[in-house]
Amino acid sequence: MAELSVAHLLGIKYLNRDDLELIFETAAQFKQVINRPIKKVPSLRDITVANLFFENSTRTRLSFELAEKRLSADVVNFSASSSSVSKGETLVDTVNNILSMKVDMVVMRHPHPGAAFFLSRAVNSVIINAGDGAHEHPTQALLDAFSMREKLGELQGKRVAIVGDILHSRVALSNILCLQKLGAQVEVCGPTTLIPKYIESLGVSVSYDLDHTLAHSDVINMLRVQHERQHLRYFPGVREYSQQFGLTRARLEQAGHPDQVIMHPGPMNRGVEISSDVADGPQSIILNQVENGVALRMAVLYLLAAKQEVPAPAETPLSV
Amino acid sequence: MKKEAPIKLSQVTIVDPGGPHHGTCTDVYLSQDQILRIGGEKAAAETVAASHLHLSPGWMDLRVNFRDPGGEDKEDLSTGCQAALSAGFTAVGLSPELQPVTDHKAQVEYLLHQNEKTPLQLFPFASLSQGLQGTDLSEMYDLHRAGAVGFSHGTQAVENSALLRLALLYAREFAPPLHLTAYDATLRGSGQMHEGPMSTWLGMNGLPVLSETVGLLRNLHLAEYAETGIHCQRISSTAELDILRQARQQQEGITADVNLANLLLSDEDLHAYNPDLKLLPPLRSSPDREALRQAVKEGLLAVITSDHQPHREEDKFCEFERAAWGAAGMETFFGALWAGLQESFTLAELIPLFSHNPRRLLGLPVPHIDEGAQADLTLFDPRQEWQLSAAEAQSRAANNPWLNQPLRGRAVGVVSKGTILLWKDRLR
Numbered sequence: 163m164a165e166l167s168v169a170h171l172l173g174i175k176y177l178n179r180d181d182l183e184l185i186f187e188t189a190a191q192f193k194q195v196i197n198r199p200i201k202k203v204p205s206l207r208d209i210t211v212a213n214l215f216f217e218n219s220t221r222t223r224l225s226f227e228l229a230e231k232r233l234s235a236d237v238v239n240f241s242a243s244s245s246s247v248s249k250g251e252t253l254v255d256t257v258n259n260i261l262s263m264k265v266d267m268v269v270m271r272h273p274h275p276g277a278a279f280f281l282s283r284a285v286n287s288v289i290i291n292a293g294d295g296a297h298e299h300p301t302q303a304l305l306d307a308f309s310m311r312e313k314l315g316e317l318q319g320k321r322v323a324i325v326g327d328i329l330h331s332r333v334a335l336s337n338i339l340c341l342q343k344l345g346a347q348v349e350v351c352g353p354t355t356l357i358p359k360y361i362e363s364l365g366v367s368v369s370y371d372l373d374h375t376l377a378h379s380d381v382i383n384m385l386r387v388q389h390e391r392q393h394l395r396y397f398p399g400v401r402e403y404s405q406q407f408g409l410t411r412a413r414l415e416q417a418g419h420p421d422q423v424i425m426h427p428g429p430m431n432r433g434v435e436i437s438s439d440v441a442d443g444p445q446s447i448i449l450n451q452v453e454n455g456v457a458l459r460m461a462v463l464y465l466l467a468a469k470q471e472v473p474a475p476a477e478t479p480l481s482v
Numbered sequence: 483m484k485k486e487a488p489i490k491l492s493q494v495t496i497v498d499p500g501g502p503h504h505g506t507c508t509d510v511y512l513s514q515d516q517i518l519r520i521g522g523e524k525a526a527a528e529t530v531a532a533s534h535l536h537l538s539p540g541w542m543d544l545r546v547n548f549r550d551p552g553g554e555d556k557e558d559l560s561t562g563c564q565a566a567l568s569a570g571f572t573a574v575g576l577s578p579e580l581q582p583v584t585d586h587k588a589q590v591e592y593l594l595h596q597n598e599k600t601p602l603q604l605f606p607f608a609s610l611s612q613g614l615q616g617t618d619l620s621e622m623y624d625l626h627r628a629g630a631v632g633f634s635h636g637t638q639a640v641e642n643s644a645l646l647r648l649a650l651l652y653a654r655e656f657a658p659p660l661h662l663t664a665y666d667a668t669l670r671g672s673g674q675m676h677e678g679p680m681s682t683w684l685g686m687n688g689l690p691v692l693s694e695t696v697g698l699l700r701n702l703h704l705a706e707y708a709e710t711g712i713h714c715q716r717i718s719s720t721a722e723l724d725i726l727r728q729a730r731q732q733q734e735g736i737t738a739d740v741n742l743a744n745l746l747l748s749d750e751d752l753h754a755y756n757p758d759l760k761l762l763p764p765l766r767s768s769p770d771r772e773a774l775r776q777a778v779k780e781g782l783l784a785v786i787t788s789d790h791q792p793h794r795e796e797d798k799f800c801e802f803e804r805a806a807w808g809a810a811g812m813e814t815f816f817g818a819l820w821a822g823l824q825e826s827f828t829l830a831e832l833i834p835l836f837s838h839n840p841r842r843l844l845g846l847p848v849p850h851i852d853e854g855a856q857a858d859l860t861l862f863d864p865r866q867e868w869q870l871s872a873a874e875a876q877s878r879a880a881n882n883p884w885l886n887q888p889l890r891g892r893a894v895g896v897v898s899k900g901t902i903l904l905w906k907d908r909l910r
Contacts (some may be wrong), residue, residue, distance in 0.1 A: 175683075252800055274803035275674075275685040276755035283754075284799075295803070297685025335685055359688070363679035 552581025570893025711735015817889025
């Protein structure tokens with residue numbers, strides 16, 4: 163049976179095209195499973211997964227937990243607010259303490275970029291990155307790409323726009339890398355202050371005009387403005403942001419692409435970056451994304467558990 | 483181990499640009515505190531002979547932090563001095579960033595007192611502001627009289643421009659130029675590494691070069707106003723070098739230095755989020771690193787320093803964003819430098835940057851190698867290949883990025899303050 167080239171899921175940057183295809187194939191099978199009357203399979207029986215969330219999350223944590231439970235894994239949850247981290251314990255000690263209780267896999271969200279990578283080198287367990295600062299959120303990118311493929315078929319040559327707060331987004335980097343590996347062209351669009359200065363080094367085009375971007379994109383992935391990560395006020399207010407970068411029915415109609423696919427990784431700020439009639443409209447696949455998230459995470463958990471042993475982490479790619 | 487004199491150093495190549503014997507390969511006879519004879523024959527109690535031995539004026543690391551007092555779990559004066567001597571240094575400049583801060587003559591006297599216990603020559607810098615707070619001047623004149631070799635603000639910029647203007651004016655009449663680190667703190671923000679393609683790739687907040695250039699331009703303007711020179715610490719980028727080059731055409735007394743790490747490494751070395759390479763200024767792009775090397779070549783950067791900042795393992799073995807800033811590279815300084823730069827530099831080009839030049843900046847005499855001169859010497863083998871393990875290291879620091887790395891060039895002995903230290907196991 164085919165297997166992943168990696169022992170951990172730390173980021174899209176560490177995956178190759180074959181890994182992506184294998185994950186999508188497996189996710190498609192699990193999607194069938196979770197649509198049956200009996201949604202559970204025994205694939206991860208006797209495997210214990212710890213969900214460690216050092217940062218708030220509702221949907222990602224719920225989605226992982228459901229995926230784990232539908233694979234019959236034993237699940238333990240941990241969040242920073244109720245943890246010993248606030249008492250001064252280090253990340254490695256926290257995780258090693260949990261692992262001593264015979265936990266096999268760790269799903270971690272953490273506020274600092276590189277935290278999952280660091281953990282993979284410091285502890286003896288399979289690590290799945292559920293978001294590390296503004297670095298990567300690989301399962302989100304995988305489920306986004308999976309959802310786009312369901313709608314559009316192969317992504318080769320497709321034009322995907324990521325709109326909004328690119329600077330503070332982990333979804334943006336993972337999506338860019340994932341879509342590029344699948345042959346899509348990526349454009350980022352947002353206010354000048356929320357576009358990283360060197361983003362073009364990733365091979366994406368940049369736009370500061372939403373209408374311009376709408377006019378030539380097959381997919382629009384709207385990101386939330388991450389106020390909680392902003393140490394400065396990057397724009398004067400949401401009203402002005404919405405005027406420039408809010409996706410509305412009128413704008414979509416003006417762009418004139420009724421087949422254009424609208425996505426959002428959630429949670430949405432309705433009326434800020436996306437209007438309700440767009441979010442709930444016919445072009446939106448926002449709820450499909452959520453459904454696919456469970457199947458996709460089942461695939462990732464299953465494939466990583468299937469690796470017989472935990473080898474040393476792969477060297478990171480040096481090239482940018 | 484300590485040696486009895488007179489001692490004969492057999493067939494050593496003298497690296498001492500500006501000195502009378504530079505470039506010669508000859509026998510050198512030493513007593514414990516004096517160079518007795520260069521060349522010719524003389525009776526000796528002991529002869530040191532090995533291949534490729536070189537002799538230069540004693541090395542000086544312009545900027546080290548031995549964390550004593552206040553951070554002795556990271557390093558102390560004893561471990562710091564031993565590590566410095568083992569690395570071939572006979573003199574170091576001590577950062578004032580201690581607890582308490584070196585801002586009063588009692589602290590200077592405490593550090594100078596250590597000079598009685600070690601062959602290393604300790605030169606304490608004092609803080610130009612009280613408590614490094616950047617609000618009020620320290621007693622600079624009194625500190626100077628007590629033996630502070632110069633004034634700096636540790637790793638921190640003097641953010642208050644009005645205070646810096648006062649400090650420049652006040653110290654101008656009795657102290658050497660202030661040693662200043664330049665950056666604009668608001669532009670640094672929460673940055674973790676050089677802002678560029680690599681920070682974008684790693685998802686880390688960037689530290690723009692802009693933060694340093696804005697700070698540097700301000701410092702230079704203030705110095706011009708105060709009609710005095712400044713020494714610009716920790717230059718890291720091409721843009722700062724351009725500013726310095728221009729300033730030196732218009733202003734007197736502008737000098738600059740570079741940290742070893744910035745000369746050897748770049749932001750690409752952060753691909754695995756190595757917290758030991760979390761530095762300020764950050765490791766910048768490889769073109770910046772190349773420009774720094776060129777600036778060393780042309781003399782724009784006069785000093786290379788380890789900027790030794792020891793930390794405990796607990797403060798570095800963690801997520802990158804939580805890790806402490808700074809690297810401890812003093813003990814492997816020459817081996818790392820020469821391994822990295824031997825193909826583009828000669829010893830005569832590099833050695834003065836950590837022997838002659840730091841002393842010149844501080845108005846200290848340069849201990850040229852000559853008969854009758856006081857012996858302040860470093861004996862080294864530039865061809866020796868070696869590695870340093872944590873267990874062998876003298877320094878207490880857990881954050882030396884060059885531990886267990888291939889090094890080339892090693893000190894095999896030092897002569898300082900009447901003591902000859904020779905490591906026979908390093909002779910080849």
